[in-house]
Amino acid sequence: MRHTPHRRMLVAALFAACALIGTAAVPAATARPATADQHCRDDGQHGQYPQHGPYGQEQDNCPTSTLSPEVTARLDKAIEDVRRHAGIPGVVVGLWLPGKGSYVRATGVADTATRRPMTTDGYVRIGSETKTFTVTALLELVDDHRIRLDDPISRHVPGVPNGRHITLRHLAEMRSGLFPYTSDPDFVHDLLSDPQRYFTPREVLAYGFKHENTFAPGTEFQYSNTNLVLLGLVIEKVSGQRLADFIEERVLQPARLHHTLFPQGPEFPEPHPRGYTNQTLSGAVADATDWNPSWAWAAGAMISDLRDLRRWADIVATGTLLTPQTQAERLKTLPTGLPGLSYGLGIFRTGGWIGHNGSIPGYQTVTVHLPSQKATLVIMINTDIPSEGQEPSTLLARAVTGIATPGNVYDGAIAPR
Structure with a gap:
């Protein structure tokens, strides 16, 4: 899900923060003192920093594998081939x-x-994977009997075009028909002219609400960050808390995700890789590491790491934090119009895998779980620049699953260009 404001995508993906009606902030987590080597040992695996040469010739950092030597070698080659290509x-x-x-x-x-080497212990911006946290928070309010999925959005947030007929379920399923604010040319210009700008949820919604709705609620699928920003406002209104605080209290703490956070602005705990994008006014590649993700808020502003995402993949797919009835609602995926891809309440299915991908300028991630094999896949990269029109994270996920789970190949980008 490319969480991107650029015209070239449907803008699938991610993210924002607020100071007025929708403040979404928690202090940045303190940097972990552990090295990548320690991170491997903590997982019961041993690795060390390698010697590394010129760009394009770096060796693996913290390499660990308990798969067969043959499968390990195939994965090594496939990942490196995709990375280079x-x-x-x-x-x-x-x-x-x-x-x-x-x-x-x-x-x-x-x-x-x-040429600092990539390591397994870094934080990354997770873009649209934020949606899985926002929708989980929403579903906890459903379990608390404080809202219903079939409530109209107008009951909680005024001023939404056709809000009396658009339900919370429509928003979480990406079937509301509300125009994606990230596809508005004025928004793209304003964001890329000043990537450090702080946007409130109401400000980004205004860009989308200028446009006519694209279809009647429930009749089609269209990936739109407008939907998730509205759900963030619902959570704030019903809970009486800032979205970041509610997610911290009701999602992150119970899930024991100690290295996942909802930043207030561009803060980014160490260690983290630099992130590179060509989503710029000129199209030139830029370092987007410290861009302010406030514009993505409930749709894609969060930060996490490998260990937490591994744990989160299983929680999302199995519904650990929800009642069985509510989890069953989340997993009712519907066709998207994209081959092999269906979408439910803030999650997708592709090739049997359940989860979400994320993209925000500079970073892409994939976090998915395969219930049939109880398998988990997490991918984190420090660019969102497409390769021959495809998400680089999708290319990696497809290559890895094609080797490791050939009967269940991932092919789940939700951002057609």
């Missing part, structure tokens, strides 16, 4: 296959200027 500076892949083994790799560079 797609021009991805740095890649982290974590794959866990119960009964078969695991595979954790960091390869390439975290910083193209210093």
Whole structure:
């Protein structure tokens, strides 16, 4: 889901923060003192920083695998082939296959200027994966009997075009018909003219509300960050808390996700790789590491790391934090019009995998779980620049699953260009 404001995409993906009606802030987490080597040992696996050469020739950092040597070698080659072909500076892949083994790799560079190697212990901006946290928070309010999925959005947020007929379910399923604010040319210009600008939820919604709705509620699928910003406002109104605080209290703490956070602005805990994008007014590649993600808020502003995302993948797919009835509602996926891809309440299915991907200028992620094998895949990269019209994170996920789970190949980008 490319969480991007650029015209070239349907703008699938991500993210924002607020000071007026929708403040979404928590202090940035303190930097972890552990090195990548310690991170591997903490997972019961051993690795060390490698010697690394010129860009494009870096060795794996913290390499660990308990899969067979043959499968490990195939994965190593496939990941490196995609990284080089797609021009991805740095890649982290974590794959866990119960009964078969695991595979954790960091390869390439975290910083193209210093050639600092990519490591497995870094934080990244997770873009649209934020949607899984926002919708989980919403569904907890459903379990609390404080809202219903079939409530009209007008009951909670005034001023939404056709809001009396658009339900919370429509918003979470991406079937509201509300225009995606990230596709508005004025928004694109305003964001890219000043990537440090702080946007409130109401400000970004205004860009989308200038446009006519694109279809009647429930009749079609259209990926729109407008939907998630509205759900964030619903959570704030019903809970009486800032979205970031509610997610921290009701989602992150119970899930024991200690390295996942909802930033107030551009703050970014260490360690983290630099992130590179060509979503600029000129189209030139820029370092987007410290761009303010407030514009993405409930749709894509969050930050996490490999360990937390591994844990979160299983929680989302199995519904650990929800009642069985509410989890069943989340998993009722509907066709998207994209081959092999269906979408439910803030999650998708592709090739049997359940989860979400994320994209925000500078970073892309994939976090998915395969219930049939109890397998988990997490991918983190430090670029969102497409390769021949495709998301580089999707290319990696397809290559990895084609080898590790050939009967269940991931092909889940939700941002057609």
